[in-house]
Amino acid sequence: xxxxxxxxxxxxxxxxxxxxxxxxxxxxxxxxxxxxxxxxxxxxxxxxxxxxxxxxxxxxxxxxxxxxxxxxxxxxxxxxxxxxxxxxxxxxxxxxxxxxxxxxxxxxxxxxxxxxxxxxxxxxxxxxxxxxxxxxxxxxxxxxxxxxxxxxxxxxxxxxxxxxxxxxxxxxxxxxxxxxxxxxxxxxxxxxxxxxxxxxxxxxxxxxxxxxxxxxxxxxxxxxxxxxxxxxxxxxxxxxxxxxxxxxxxxxxxxxxxxxxxxxx
Amino acid sequence: xxxxxxxxxxxxxxxxxxxxxxxxxxxxxxxxxxxxxxxxxxxxxxxxxxxxxxxxxxxxxxxxxxxxxxxxxxxxxxxxxxxxxxxxxxxxxxxxxxxxxxxxxxxxxxxxxxxxxxxxxxxxxxxxxxxxxxxxxxxxxxxxxxxxxxxxxxxxxxxxxxxxxxxxxxxxxxxxxxxxxxxxxxxxxxxxxxxxxxxxxxxxxxxxxxxxxxxxxxxxxxxxxxxxxxxxxxxxxx
Numbered sequence: 001x002x003x004x005x006x007x008x009x010x011x012x013x014x015x016x017x018x019x020x021x022x023x024x025x026x027x028x029x030x031x032x033x034x035x036x037x038x039x040x041x042x043x044x045x046x047x048x049x050x051x052x053x054x055x056x057x058x059x060x061x062x063x064x065x066x067x068x069x070x071x072x073x074x075x076x077x078x079x080x081x082x083x084x085x086x087x088x089x090x091x092x093x094x095x096x097x098x099x100x101x102x103x104x105x106x107x108x109x110x111x112x113x114x115x116x117x118x119x120x121x122x123x124x125x126x127x128x129x130x131x132x133x134x135x136x137x138x139x140x141x142x143x144x145x146x147x148x149x150x151x152x153x154x155x156x157x158x159x160x161x162x163x164x165x166x167x168x169x170x171x172x173x174x175x176x177x178x179x180x181x182x183x184x185x186x187x188x189x190x191x192x193x194x195x196x197x198x199x200x201x202x203x204x205x206x207x208x209x210x211x212x213x214x215x216x217x218x219x220x221x222x223x224x225x226x227x228x229x230x231x232x233x234x235x236x237x238x239x240x241x242x243x244x245x246x247x248x249x250x251x252x253x254x255x256x257x258x259x260x261x262x263x264x265x
Numbered sequence: 266x267x268x269x270x271x272x273x274x275x276x277x278x279x280x281x282x283x284x285x286x287x288x289x290x291x292x293x294x295x296x297x298x299x300x301x302x303x304x305x306x307x308x309x310x311x312x313x314x315x316x317x318x319x320x321x322x323x324x325x326x327x328x329x330x331x332x333x334x335x336x337x338x339x340x341x342x343x344x345x346x347x348x349x350x351x352x353x354x355x356x357x358x359x360x361x362x363x364x365x366x367x368x369x370x371x372x373x374x375x376x377x378x379x380x381x382x383x384x385x386x387x388x389x390x391x392x393x394x395x396x397x398x399x400x401x402x403x404x405x406x407x408x409x410x411x412x413x414x415x416x417x418x419x420x421x422x423x424x425x426x427x428x429x430x431x432x433x434x435x436x437x438x439x440x441x442x443x444x445x446x447x448x449x450x451x452x453x454x455x456x457x458x459x460x461x462x463x464x465x466x467x468x469x470x471x472x473x474x475x476x477x478x479x480x481x482x483x484x485x486x487x488x489x490x491x492x493x494x495x496x497x498x499x500x501x502x503x
Contacts, residue, residue: 162345163355166405169318169336170359170412180358184349 009260015253019246023073026066034059034067034220052242055228065243068220071132072250075214075221076201078136080194083143088190090144091151092178096159106152113145121204122213130213132221139204143197150193154186188261195258202250222247268331269293270416270448271317275326278309278316286312288472289326294416299442299449301463301480303456303495309472310452314420317450332416336409340421342401346393352379352404353389359411374411381444382407382437399430406437410445418450423458435462456499460484468492 052061090109094102112120124138158164159182167181206223208214215221217228222243229240271294278287286309294300302310315321317328318337339345346355356375360366366374376386382403393401402422409417419438423431435458441447453459459466459480466483468476468491476489484501487493 162339162341163347165320166337166339166345166408167358167362169334170362171334172358172362176362181347185347187349 005260005262007260008256012253012256012258012260015249016257019069019249019253023066023069026070030063030066031060034063052238055225055232055236055239061225061239061242064220064225065222065246068222068225068243069246069250071215071219071221072202072205072223072247075132075136075139075205076198079139079143079201079205080197082136082140084147084190084194084197086140087144087147088151088186090148091153092155092183094148095152095155096174096178096182098156102152105148109145109148112141113149117142117200118204118207121208125208125213130216132215132219135205135208135214138208139201142204143201146197147190147193150189151186154189155182158182158185192258192261195254195261199251199254199258202247202254206247222250268296270296270298270331271335271450272329272331273313273317273326274329276313276316276323276328277325278312278321279324280322286321286472287316290469290472290474291326292467292474292477294448294450296415296448297442297446298465299438299451299463301459301466302450302452302469303454303459303466304469305495306454308469310454310469311420313469314418314450314452317418330416332414334412334414335416335418336412336414338402338405338409338417338419338422341425342398342405343393345405346401346408348393350392351389352391352393352396355393355404356389356408356411359408363412378407378410379404381410381441397430398426399433402426402430402434403437406434406441410441410447414447416448416450418452420452421454422451424453424455431458438462456484456495456501460501468495 052065055061055064090105094105094109115123121135121138121142124141125134128134128137155178164177164181167177172181202222205214205221206226209221209223210227212227215224217224225243226240226247229236229243232239273290273292276287276290277285279285290313292300302313304310312321314337316323318335319328346352350358353375356378357371360371360374375389379386379388384400384403384407388396388400388404393404396404405422406417423434426434438449438451439462442449449462451459451463463480466478466480467474468483468489470491476483476487476492483492484496487496
């Protein structure tokens, strides 16, 4: 069992490292401008010049995938920063203090969590409008409750530990205890929540862009590309295939990594 | 030697539903003295420890401390040290909280203390899960001493250890008392341990102290039937 975890961690990590290098390489070398249209190369197939082919506007798919993966990474990363950051803070406060603070914050949390994730993101987007930044905001809000619940459980588990009592006897204040004494003990669990969250963020961003309410054209994102490719699925399968593969690899990588990081079982 | 360091006066503690956990408990701990508290499980020993440290609801009576910051050594050395931190960090933390010393002085004090409890300075760089139960309990004792507290409450501090390690830790308690003049309030269900360590002993039954006196007196000429039963159960007779 343990060996399996290690293998899944290593496999997930290597997939992600390859993808990450792929994104990093785009900062030094991008074969074409991802938004450059070229009528002569509309629907060009796989070739040496365009080694993943071209799309309906003759834009180089490889360059657009680089650009799109960058956007997707960006959205997922900041979504986790916002959702994970606020969620963990809420969970820490409710879990550690308990009482009426816990009641109020967790009921609010339940109210947010009661909506299906995607629907809630749609509501937020319809309020603040589409766009990359707004997608980050919307997904960040959607991700708060999950993190809050996980963090709360961990803080609840730790707050009655003897080392916390001992810190109190030494005169440590609540915030010192939360940040320095309890938080480090919740990191393993939160880390696996982060990998799962990253995964969901990638899927959600792709989904929202696919529906046309996420990243706006002409900007590239993986979901955006899939959405544009669907009309040409049979005539130019390479258009949908490559961005689709990148989404699959990203999600697979994070799932494997998350599995490997999970402490229990 | 005769100055009190802790005075508990007519203490009554009860949790919800009106059940009285401690019933008019009074006693004193003097400077440099070890007072033992014995009694069976559930008689209120741990509640008394909590009440002394202000962690239990006191209905009546009072707890008077004549020293600052009494510390506690817990029963389970596996949960009393933060598993995510190195021993050095754990020992330094109380000094940082109290902001008393600068970095070099803190370091010096940590090294001095870890050696005093019989571990080398190399232990400062280790994590608690790399230590055995006995070593952890030594660290817990060092931690309790970091703020120069004059009163240390030990709640079943050696109960989770095996017998040989128990003896070593008891010797450590005695050595620390000799060197630093600390008072201990030592809670245990093990009458042999209490005999080995304590000067004065309190016998508790159902939240009341039913017998109190010097160790020799209580162990050799017990007045109460209950004390005799406890002694008998521990295999100590006459």
